Amino acid sequence: MKRSLSSRHAASWIGATVTALCAIIGAAILILILGYVAFAGARALNPAFLTQLPVPVGETGGGVGNGIVGTLITVGIATLLALPMGLLGALFLALFGRGWFPEVVRFLSDVLSGIPSIAIGLFAYTLLVAPFRHFSALSASFAFAILMLPIILRTSEEAIRSVPRSIREGALALGLSEFATTMRIVVPAARPAIITGLLLAIARVTGETAPLLFTAFGSQFWELNPAQPMAQLPLQVFTYAISPYASWHAQAWAGALLLITAVLVLNILARLVLTPRTQR
């Protein structure tokens, strides 16, 4: 090679520096957004904001208490819908599926995880809103459950697959039924990784806004009945943000701070649940 060794090493150093800068840019974007949301959100955050109903434009105070409760209810029902089906599907993919069919399911699940949430919201609308001519939190939970399914399915499959076969075969050889082996031996052994996937799935839909527009729709009241339209924190942040009122903008930042905190805590928890197994 014609170039001197020192110039080649210099090129190597420049390459390392430029790529490092790009990685730092990625991290810096998160820190910039987090920092600004914390700064702007903390100013409007107070106990009333967390517990009270929204007030009309012009009045001061008010909060997003109904939106917080609404989001908890909607995400909770979605979890109840998605978890059993996702877990059973994962058992199929990891233990019972044979031939080409599991590959098709895996492929469909991966592709489904890339379908825009607004298209899934429209599906929930045509299936559960239009026929009844009535918005409902349940239809939002249904849309959320579909968004959660691919995550639960694939992470739980990995979790179950990582349980050594010998444990399962041992239990079967000792005379345990397939059902008992799976539920009392395999699933408990895979539990931390399954919980990680579940937390990530919950984080994925907490803060999701687009499907809510025409499913849960939003509400000004304390609505606890999932068959009714229900207030949702992400919707309130969206509505307040695009409004022309400064007081609403302040509340949008506070709401965004709540959302981002919840989502980051869920993500970090998901990481922590796994750590004891991988590091010890």
Added chain:
Amino acid sequence: MAVSQPRGDAPRRSRSAAAGDRVFLFVVNAAVGLFVILVALLFLELVKGSWPSLHAFGPKFLWTSEWNPVTNQFGALPLIYGTLVSSLVAIVLAGVVGILAATYLAEFAPRWVARPLGFVIELLAAVPSVVFGLWGLFVLAPVVRTVIGPALQKYLGFLPIFQGPISGVGMLTAGLVLSFMILPTVTAISREVIVAIGGDLREASMSLGATKWETVARVVLPASRAGIFGALVLALGRALGETIATTMVIGNRPQIAASLFAPSYTLASVIANEFTEANGDVYISALIELGLLLFVVSFIVNAIARLLLWIVLRTRS
């Protein structure tokens, strides 16, 4: 030695266990069947919902430009244009930064740097869309209007894409926000590919006397390009269907303008803005047809990306 026959209630118990297993396996299979049916139903419901519009406009829905609820004329061309261009801006920006960041994390960074730094970049993917939109609207858009836009116009103003009045909300701001949102996808998957592909190639190149950078630039990255392309396609799928953040920063005007500073509109944003206020069967079904279009396009894009990544990562491991 003769095998002793089970006595007492043992046979009955094992028979009931076998029956229990049959029920269990049936439930497992039913859950998977239901999942497949659900995906099929998703497609069928969207087709059913967009039927009046499919019937009224046919394929010209895709290449006519008038989006007029008053006269009930619906053509999606400006929306398709806005979706494609904003995603293209995002993929160019996030592609460059993301691939280089992935290279650093996979090749140069020591373990104690790569782990936390990689985690922080992945956390960016967790930030809700509405928070990106809020930040883009109130923080980034003013910066685009007062700093980034004028600077681009000053130095690259001879290009048509950087001409004309600079509105804070528009194609460029949307592209920037989208690029932040898909950066973690590009980075994480490219990193995975580079780590998987590198292996013995890396060692062979280094042992022949190549420097680290020569190894990365001439051996590892070229060998990883199919997988990295897969990562970009996957990220493109994300950008095409992103809704709320785009709606908040793109300006929401159905037009085809050469300038990136001009407001635009995307398929997903139109649905988000107009659906709950739409009246009339044709209007609603035209909006659902936009959703169907998004579904079909992102299905194809994701299928391509997954197949590519599946082939690349499978053949290596």
